[in-house]
Amino acid sequence: GAVVSQHPSWVICKSGTSVKIECRSLDFQATTMFWYRQFPKQSLMLMATSNEGSKATYEQGVEKDKFLINHASLTLSTLTVTSAHPEDSSFYICSARGTNTEAFFGQGTRLTVV
Amino acid sequence: ILNVEQSPQSLHVQEGDSTNFTCSFPSSNFYALHWYRWETAKSPEALFVMTLNGDEKKKGRISATLNTKEGYSYLYIKGSQPEDSATYLCASNSGGGADGLTFGKGTHLIIQP
Secondary structure: OOOEEOOOOEEHHHHHHHOOOOOOOHHHHOOEEEEEEOOOOOOOOOEEEEEOOOOOOOOOOOOOOOOEEEEEEEEEEEEEEEOHHHHHHHEEEEEEEEEOOOEEOOOOEEEEEE | OOOOOEEEEEEEEEOOOEEEEEEOOOOOOOEEEEEEOOOOOOOOOOEEEEEEOOOOOEEEEEEEEEEEEEEEEEEEEEOHHHHHEEEEEEEEEEEEOOOOOEEEOOOOEEEOO
C-alpha cells in the first residue's frame, strides 16, 4: 500500500505554546487529507477534512482557529495546535487519499501538553 | 450522526482457534464499511472496504461479511496466530467517498501461544 509519513511521533510542549504536526504522502498525490484525534478509550474522531489548495472543513465542535490546517501541496498537510492546553493532550492521526484511491494513515502523533 | 459500535472490546484467543467480532453501524445513508488492523506504534492497515449488501471478502485467514440492511459486519480470523494480535477497527462513511470515516472503538485481540 501507499506510504503516509507523520511527524513527530510524539511531542511534549508547554501550555500556551503551539505545536505543528506534519503529514506527508510519500509515493502518491494526496488530494484529500483527513485529521483525526483519539482520547483515551475513545474512538478515532474526525476533526477536519482538507482538499489541496482549499480551506479545511471542520467537524462540529472543533475550533478552526485553534487547530490550523494547511494543505498547500499534494504531498503535505500540517496541523498546528495553537496555544495548546492540557485538555488538547491527545493522539492525533492523519490519513491521505488520492484520486480514486482508498485513504492511508500516518503513524500518529502523541501530544502531551504540560 | 453515525454511531459505529464494535464488540467485544477485547478478546483473548488461544493460538490455532478461530474467532470473530462484530461491527454495527447505522444502515441509513450507508456508503462503505472499512476494516483496519492496527498494531501499536504503526499505521492502521486497511484490510477490507465493502460497499454492497451481502459482500464477502477474504484476505488469507481473515474474512469479512457485510449486511447493509440490518447494519452489521463480521470479521473472522481462522486459525489465529500470534501475529494476528492487534486492534481491529471498523469504520463507516456515508455520503460518498469524499467524507471522513466514523470509527468504532475497536476490538483488541490478543492471541495466546
